[in-house]
Amino acid sequence: MKTVVIGATPNPSRYAFMAAQMLKSYKHEFVPVGIRKGEVHGQPIVQITDRPEITDVDTITMYIGPQRQTPWYDYILSLKPRRIIFNPGSENPELARLAEEKGVEVIEACTLVMLRTNQF
DSSP states (O other): OEEEEETOOSOTTSHHHHHHHHHHHTTOEEEEEESSOSEETTEEOEEGGGOOOOOSEEEEEEOSOHHHHGGGHHHHHHTOOSEEEEOTTOOOHHHHHHHHHTTOEEEESOHHHHHHTTOO
8 A cells, every 4th residue: 555645845855755755764655746856765756737546545645735735636535545644734624524525534643753653
């Protein structure tokens, strides 16, 4: 099962980059999805504008603000994740409600903290 990092970036000072790094170090398969070209820890960033098909999604960890999420609601939900983690600053009650209506677990938390404390 995969974790999709939405808002992936090649910028090492960004939390999405750090989350991908930590997911890799904890041996979690991840798919970096974003608008910036580049790679994250050896994996090319998949362009969200292409709405790539990704199968076997367990978790989506969100690193884009709610104002930038709206055009991607249908795409995000089409990935059929078991859960969505809204990291600080990405919390979105509207998307959370839509996800919960589809049976998706919604968590407002920090992926980095969850990984470090074995709650991921």
